[in-house]
Amino acid sequence: xxxxxxxxxxxxxxxxxxxxxxxxxxxxxxxxxxxxxxxxxxxxxxxxxxxxxxxxxxxxxxxxxxxxxxxxxxxxxxxxxxxxxxxxxxxxxxxxxxxxxxxxxxxxxxxxxxxxxxxxxxxxxxxxxxxxxxxxxxxxxxxxxxxxxxxxxxxxxxxxxxxxxxxxxxxxxxxxxxxxxxxxxxxxxxxxxxxxxxxxxxxxxxxxxxxxxxxxxxxxxxxxxxxxxxxxxxxxxxxxxxxxxxxxxxxxxxxxxxxxxxx
Numbered sequence: 001x002x003x004x005x006x007x008x009x010x011x012x013x014x015x016x017x018x019x020x021x022x023x024x025x026x027x028x029x030x031x032x033x034x035x036x037x038x039x040x041x042x043x044x045x046x047x048x049x050x051x052x053x054x055x056x057x058x059x060x061x062x063x064x065x066x067x068x069x070x071x072x073x074x075x076x077x078x079x080x081x082x083x084x085x086x087x088x089x090x091x092x093x094x095x096x097x098x099x100x101x102x103x104x105x106x107x108x109x110x111x112x113x114x115x116x117x118x119x120x121x122x123x124x125x126x127x128x129x130x131x132x133x134x135x136x137x138x139x140x141x142x143x144x145x146x147x148x149x150x151x152x153x154x155x156x157x158x159x160x161x162x163x164x165x166x167x168x169x170x171x172x173x174x175x176x177x178x179x180x181x182x183x184x185x186x187x188x189x190x191x192x193x194x195x196x197x198x199x200x201x202x203x204x205x206x207x208x209x210x211x212x213x214x215x216x217x218x219x220x221x222x223x224x225x226x227x228x229x230x231x232x233x234x235x236x237x238x239x240x241x242x243x244x245x246x247x248x249x250x251x252x253x254x255x256x257x258x259x260x261x262x263x
Contacts, residue, residue, distance in 0.1 A: 001133055002139055002140070003132065003185075004130065006123070007179075008178065008179065009075055009077075011073055012075065012123070013074035013119075015057065016059045017067055017069060018069055019061070025059065027226065028049060031218065031227075032051070037050055051131060068250065069250050071253055072206075073118050073206045074118070075118065075121070077120045079122060080120050081108075083098075086157060090158055092111055092154060098120075103125050104125050105126050106122040107119055113147075116143055116203075135213050136211065136212070138209070139209050139256065140208075141209070142188055142190075142206070142207045142209065143206050144191060144197065144204060145204045146198070148174065151190055152174060162181065163176060168191060175189050176189060205252070207252055209256050211255075215241045215257045219233060219243055227246060240256050240257050241256065242255065242256035
């Protein structure tokens with residue numbers, strides 16, 4: 001499970017790139033009960049979603065050429081420049097950076113060899129998110145890849161992630177833990193893109209999961225707010241009930257009501 005005791009390679013930030021930040025604030029604050037706090041005019045429209053006093057995500061306008069609305073996951077590193085070099089050596093792309101974000105930290109935008117975009121955050125004054133795993137916060141990360149074998153080799157070279165392959169229907173699900181993690185430190189997974197997703201032109205991408213008290217109620221609220229269902233609610237024994245959604249601008253995310261002990 002995710003923790004705010006961030007170690008190298010663990011998820012420590014996420015933000016949403018939106019073509020209409022005001023509309024995105026309206027959608028996500030209503031959906032998750034978040035509030036929004038602007039970082040001020042010097043931040044170029046960037047700001048923070050909060051659950052109570054805890055920062056749980058961030059939001060900013062789209063800044064890259066031809067960028068589409070999307071959530072971006074960041075992974076912790078003590079050295080963003082070294083990660084950028086490893087990404088290049090492993091066949092990935094450095095889209096931007098590394099650069100300093102005031103005194104908060106250092107970041108870089110990256111793309112793996114299968115086309116999935118992600119980022120890294122080297123903490124300065126800001127270590128990362130204030131809360132994870134609780135309702136209304138990030139609780140899991142998932143990579144849908146056109147080539148899971150290539151993706152595993154890439155992230156192993158970049159972050160040293162540990163992997164455990166488990167059966168998943170007719171395919172395989174790879175559970176990921178940080179290089180220094182144990183069996184209880186799972187942070188995400190890798191799986192093959194579904195055939196219907198590939199047929200629809202969907203490429204490799206990272207998907208954030210948010211914990212919610214009731215998946216079906218969250219789906220209904222998302223629809224009411226102008227979102228859509230990408231994958232209907234599904235029950236997984238020992239995991240919980242989850243669904244994949246898109247916001248009104250098409251940014252994809254997932255929600256889950258995790259199973260309790262013995263479920």
